[in-house]
Every structure is written in C-alpha cells, then in structure tokens.
Amino acid sequence: MIFDLHIHTTYSDGLFTPEQVIDLAISKGLNGIAITDHDTVLGIEPAIEYSKKTRGLKIIPGIEFGCIYKDEEVHILGYFIDYKAESIINMTKQLRKDRVNRGIKMIQKINDLGMELTLKEVKKLSKKDYIGRPHIARALINRQYVTNMEEAFNKFLNRGMPAYVEKDTLGLREAINLIHKSNGIAILAHPGLLKNKNIIYDCIKNGIDGLEVIHSKHKREDFEFLFGISKGYGLIITGGSDCHGHIIHGDYLMGKYYINICDIPIMKGRI
Structure with missing residues (x-):
C-alpha cells in the first residue's frame, strides 16, 4: 500500500x-x-x-x-x-492565533521597507484564520515586488531578512x-x-x-x-x-x- x-x-x-x-x-x-x-x-x-x-x-x-x-x-x-x-x-488554536499576529508584524515590516501590502490581500490567499509566509510571498508576487516564491523568501521572508519575524x-x-x-x-x-x-x-x-x-x-x-x-x-x-x-x-x-x-x-x- x-x-x-x-x-x-x-x-x-x-x-x-x-x-x-x-x-x-x-x-x-x-x-x-x-x-x-x-x-x-x-x-x-x-x-x-x-x-x-x-x-x-x-x-x-x-x-x-x-x-x-x-x-x-x-x-x-x-x-x-x-x-x-x-x-x-x-x-493549535493558539498557534494559529500566533501565526496571524506574526503575519501582521511581517506585513508592517514590508510596508516599512517602502512597499504596500495589506492584511486583507494576504488573507484572500489563505484559509480561515491561518497566515503563513507563503501567503505573504504570494501577495508580494501579485504586487510584482518579486517574481517568484524563492525570491520573496530570499529577499524578505527568510530568517535574517528584513521582513522576517520569529514565530x-x-x-x-x-x-x-x-x-x-x-x-x-x-x-x-x-x-x-x-x-x-x-x-x-x-x-x-x-x-x-x-x-x-x-x-x-x-x-x-x-x-x-x-x-x-x-x-x-x-x-x-x-x-x-x-x-x-x-x-x-x-x-x-x-x-x-x-x-x-x-x-x-x-x-x-x-x-
């Protein structure tokens, strides 16, 4: 099997x-x-x-x-x-809540870098009360700030990058x-x-x-x-x-x- x-x-x-x-x-x-x-x-x-x-x-x-x-x-x-x-x-309920709070902080960091991104457009790419870095990455692609997921993570969302927030x-x-x-x-x-x-x-x-x-x-x-x-x-x-x-x-x-x-x-x- x-x-x-x-x-x-x-x-x-x-x-x-x-x-x-x-x-x-x-x-x-x-x-x-x-x-x-x-x-x-x-x-x-x-x-x-x-x-x-x-x-x-x-x-x-x-x-x-x-x-x-x-x-x-x-x-x-x-x-x-x-x-x-x-x-x-x-x-898991608490962890999902923590993920949303983390996502909000990462979106704020992206805005602080001079780009425009809203929680609403990130949530459109997610399910229910879950936000992960891939959702933020896809929103960045939609905004044409990056061309693919790898670029989004390597430039902004990986550990040590300017929009990263520890979870x-x-x-x-x-x-x-x-x-x-x-x-x-x-x-x-x-x-x-x-x-x-x-x-x-x-x-x-x-x-x-x-x-x-x-x-x-x-x-x-x-x-x-x-x-x-x-x-x-x-x-x-x-x-x-x-x-x-x-x-x-x-x-x-x-x-x-x-x-x-x-x-x-x-x-x-x-x-």
Missing part, C-alpha cells in the same frame, strides 16, 4: 483543498495520504469525509509542528493523532510529548535539511519515533545518512513529498516520494 505521508492543504499553506488533494492522490495511484498541515488539524475532517465518497483513499490524520531549536527551524510530524483531543484543539513555537520536547499525548507517532520532518545534524540525535534523546528519510528535497547522501541512523537506532522510516500543490519540473510532487505502509508494522496496524 503506497502512501505519501507529507501533504499540505489550503488549511495551512497548501494550494489545494482537502478534496482537491484527494482527487490528485487518486489520480497518482496512491492508496493513502497523511494530511499534515502546519499547526492545524482543521483540514483532516473534510479530507476524511470526502474520502468516504471517493474510491476509498485512506487518510492518516496528521500535523506538522514547527519548533525553534538551537537557532534552527525543526519540524515535527505527528501521525495518527487524536485530532479531536482537547490538548490538540487548544494548542512563537512549541519547544522540541513539548511538540513530541503533545503528539504522544494525543496517541500519535512523532517523526522528525526532512532532517536532511538541518544544518546542525546533531539536532537529529537530540530529537532521538527527546523521544522521536522516527525520521522522514524520503523527502523531495533530500539528496542521495541525505537518504543514505538518515537510513543508517534509523536502522542503528531502531527508528521508523517514513517518506513523503511535502506537496503544497505547486508544479515543479512540470508536475506535482505528490506520489513521487512515498513509502509502502506495509513496511511499517506500527502504522499498518493502525490503518
């Missing part, structure tokens, strides 16, 4: 609704996907309900928490979480514990992108269950390095495209990076 375990929807910074994501997954021949929006679980229920009306695509309820740890962004994926648990609902996040251990408390499986997302690879071992010490070994931005050497660590420490090996709905090299990423869920007994059992 082929699963893409890293998918974003319009409920965070993806371009596709949960329904559109499912349609694309079916067209790619996938048996299942994990909905892993940033700091929110609001896209899970629509995905599950829509999947019942289609050809039985299996949906794993998930989330992706961002943490700041040792001056780096560290992302923790949670799979099979109880997305209706009070602890998850309360925390309020969960602590590393806090994120892992919250996932475990909601009966979930905690996985370190795209660890090959970390500059400080010692953070991987810190995550292991803090109870991470596995590593996202297969990822659209991992190089061959990343895969081999992470595969070795996973085997050495008895960690779960997962994989996913991290699809946000963009066309890259003529196609969507979804379905190009995946795992066979049958190779992960603890996950197959929950399916």
Whole structure:
C-alpha cells in the first residue's frame, strides 16, 4: 500500500483543498495520504469525509509542528493523532492565533521597507484564520515586488531578512510529548535539511519515533545518512513529498516520494 505521508492543504499553506488533494492522490495511484498541515488539524475532517465518497483513499490524520531549536527551524510530524483531543484543539488554536499576529508584524515590516501590502490581500490567499509566509510571498508576487516564491523568501521572508519575524513555537520536547499525548507517532520532518545534524540525535534523546528519510528535497547522501541512523537506532522510516500543490519540473510532487505502509508494522496496524 503506497502512501505519501507529507501533504499540505489550503488549511495551512497548501494550494489545494482537502478534496482537491484527494482527487490528485487518486489520480497518482496512491492508496493513502497523511494530511499534515502546519499547526492545524482543521483540514483532516473534510479530507476524511470526502474520502468516504471517493474510491476509498485512506487518510492518516496528521500535523506538522514547527519548533525553534538551537537557532534552527525543526519540524515535527505527528501521525495518527487524536485530532479531536482537547490538548490538540487548544494548542493549535493558539498557534494559529500566533501565526496571524506574526503575519501582521511581517506585513508592517514590508510596508516599512517602502512597499504596500495589506492584511486583507494576504488573507484572500489563505484559509480561515491561518497566515503563513507563503501567503505573504504570494501577495508580494501579485504586487510584482518579486517574481517568484524563492525570491520573496530570499529577499524578505527568510530568517535574517528584513521582513522576517520569529514565530512563537512549541519547544522540541513539548511538540513530541503533545503528539504522544494525543496517541500519535512523532517523526522528525526532512532532517536532511538541518544544518546542525546533531539536532537529529537530540530529537532521538527527546523521544522521536522516527525520521522522514524520503523527502523531495533530500539528496542521495541525505537518504543514505538518515537510513543508517534509523536502522542503528531502531527508528521508523517514513517518506513523503511535502506537496503544497505547486508544479515543479512540470508536475506535482505528490506520489513521487512515498513509502509502502506495509513496511511499517506500527502504522499498518493502525490503518
């Protein structure tokens, strides 16, 4: 059973609704996907309900928490979480509120740089009460201040750039514990992108269950390095495209990076 375990929807910074994501997954021949929006679980229920009306695509309820740890962004994926648990609902509600406040500050910084950008036009590009840097980047593109997402981030929105604002996040251990408390499986997302690879071992010490070994931005050497660590420490090996709905090299990423869920007994059992 082929699963893409890293998918974003319009409920965070993806371009596709949960329904559109499912349609694309079916067209790619996938048996299942994990909905892993940033700091929110609001896209899970629509995905599950829509999947019942289609050809039985299996949906794993998930989330992706961002943490700041040792001056780096560290992302923790949670799979099979109880997305209706009070602890998850309360925390994600606060995180979404913090994201909106952060977005307002970043928009103000952009205006301070002599450009014009409003909260209203950024919100038009987002879903409900969620604002992420990609929404601000798309607004900058619409205003023709930049030509693409990469330029927007490199010039203004990345850490150290003039419009960047640090976000309020969960602590590393806090994120892992919250996932475990909601009966979930905690996985370190795209660890090959970390500059400080010692953070991987810190995550292991803090109870991470596995590593996202297969990822659209991992190089061959990343895969081999992470595969070795996973085997050495008895960690779960997962994989996913991290699809946000963009066309890259003529196609969507979804379905190009995946795992066979049958190779992960603890996950197959929950399916």
